[in-house]
Amino acid sequence: MDLVQLQRQLVEYRTSLYHEGFLDEQYTQLQELQDENNPDFVVEVVSLFFEDSERLLNELTKALEQQSIDFKRVDAHVHQLKGSSSSIGAQRVQKVCIAFRNYCEEQNVEGCLKCLQQVRHEYSLVKTKLESMFQLEQQILSAGGSIPM
């Protein structure tokens, strides 16, 4: 594929992500912070988010598998996850986290488990989407073009 087509594809893809609520304008803000001093800022932040989220999800899984669930701890993790996802603009993940926290406050185990599952789901979705978007961007860059905003 040639450069123009790639760029058009990227823009369409990105727009769809916004449309479907996977990303919100926080992601746009992140993109604005990227400049020649920080060329890979977005990728770095998103990678960090992936790492953090994996870790948190594992923790959560572990915590919810306990006999006596430490809701405070769970809440702390969810809070973290919520913070991270909102920082990069992963809207759907954030929304689930809010619901998750409510269940934690109520100490509703079922609800928490359900939410955990949902969170996992959403997270993997957004991760896949973001990864494919980065791939596209990489393709454009190696073709010698620039990433359209």
Place this chain on the structure above:
Amino acid sequence: MDSCNCIELQWPPDDLLMKYQYISDFFIALAYFSIPLELIYFVKKSAVFPYRWVLVQFGASIVLCGATHLINLWTSTMHSRTVAMVMTTAKVFTAVVSCITALLLVHIIPDLLSVKTRELFLKNKAAELDREMGLIRTQEETGRHVRMLTHEIRSTLDRHTILKTTLVELGRTLALEECALWMPTRTGLELQLSYTLRQQNPVGYTVPIHLPVINQVFSSSHAVKISPNCAVASIHPSGKYTPGEVVAVRVPLLHLSNFQINDWPELSTKRYALMVLMLPLDSARQWRVHELELVEVVADQVAVALSHAAILEESMRARDLLMEQNVALDLARREAETAIRARNDFLAVMNHEMRTPMHAIIALSSLLQETELTPEQRLMVETILKSSNLLSTLINDVLDLSRLEDGSLQLDLETFNLYAVFKEVLNLIKPIASVKKLHVSLNLAPDLPEYAVGDEKRLMQTILNVVGNAVKFSKDGSISITAFVAKAELLRDSQTSEFFPVPGDNHFYLRVQVKDSGIGVSPQDIPKLFTKFAQTQSTAIRNSSGSGLGLAICKRFVNLMEGHIWIESEGLGKGCTATFMVKLGIPERLNEPELAFMPKVPPNHGPTAFPGLKVLVTDENGVSRKVTKGLLVHLGCDVTMVSSSEECLRVVSNEHKVVFMDACAPGMDGYEIAVRMHEKFTKRHERPIIVALTGNTDKVTKENCMRVGMDGVILKPVSLDKMRSVLSDLLEHRVLFEAI
């Protein structure tokens, strides 16, 4: 017939005689009748004849006489009684009238005669008046001529034109044959023929000035008649004609000094020119008085005009001279400037050229010092290093001094921390002092302002130099540095007699005193201390480093800062006190120095809105931490990141201007951090601005934050623009509570 009473005729009537008698009588009668007729006729014709009565009588008498003679015609022959009666009556009447006329004429004739005398008198008077009028007219004409001449003469300031015009006009007015002007030569011993009327090119004819005729003319202020044959008058060849009368008059040549109002008629220099005027040849004209007066007046006017011309020439000459001098001075100035510039260029180049190898030597020697060396080698390297340092200092000093000398050095005025300067000096001097076991103490007066406006680098250089000297020239003991604000009374110190500090509102005088207990200076050497390259005996003996330029440079710097520096010492071995006072400005906003450095940020601004702003970010969440950091870095801040509250409290210092923290993450007590920070930084301007970034949107959080003493609360997520505006608001107002 009666006999007639007539007289008996003695002769017989002679016919011829009778005839003649008849005729004569007849003619007499005729004449006598016509005379009155004529008289009447002519009197009627004339307008004025006062004596009509006389005329009437005269006429009557003549008529009657005529009648008598007429009647005689009849009486010569036989006549009747009637005729005799008529004759008698006529004769009687005639006699009466004639007598009356005779009587009246006695009165009238003197009158008539006096009329005549009066007429004669009036005629004389008229002749006299005519004469006088002629005189006045001549005078008036002379006056007119003089005015015209004067006007002509004074209408120009050119000497030649004046003289030429004079001669021409005089010649025209007086109808002269020749008019000449003799001017005294430079030597003053001769008169040179300078201008003539007729002859176009006067030869450089000279006559000696001491001729008797010339002396005669010069000694009188009037025009003097001279002989046509004398030396001055014989310029015009008269040929066979008789020369006209010649008149000469002196023309005083006045100098500027003659124009003293008080003694105007005094002619101190008594230099005269001679003007010779010749009447036309072969004319019987004589020099009239009014013409001579005219000549004298003209001569005076010419004198004045000539002096004006002379003054003008003088001033023009002076002006030309000044212009020449001006040009020469300008040239000299430009040459001097070129020389200075050349010297500066040379110095700059030399300085650079000298510094480059110097740096190489110093750097490499220091590096060499770090390697493994034998003791002798080490000693050698140390000496090399010391000498090169000295040389480098010397180069710097020389360049500085030469720039100070020609006044091209200017202070870099800026606001700086005064306390920091002193601390820096202390830090620099402490190592050396401790090696020498000298105790250095610094005393800063409490009223000394923390910030001042001035040249920080040069001030530090000065203080360092003075303190360095103190350290250098002390073997042991202590050195005390005191700094305080000079009060008004102290300003009138006897030491500072030539120095007149002016107290003011926006500046103060910093007084620094450095006392040491070293070798001191002898009183007679004190004046020499500040001169370049002069070293006192004691320093020369000590073989100390230093070119002797240090204090000279200090003095220059202190003078530039409108201050004064002096050294007191009680004598050799008794220590020395160096004091200096400099004028520093008071910065405008003393209490908020950090704000003074922060530029006002307009809403639309480029990415680096807050260059170098030191910020501390505390967040447990790595991602949000990274994002916040990214935001702040993008705005140009210097960001430090910590991930826990303890770390935050540990790391935070008064260099951080803003601290961002997550207020309500569990596990991190943002509130406690705020409290602790308030405790740590008591002074308001030292404490950083504390801002909470929170995702919590309720009012309770906000109130808690405010209660705890945070300066601001911001809702996460923060966009770039929001962060920018938040920072600018915070820095301006130190408080921001976003409406939640």
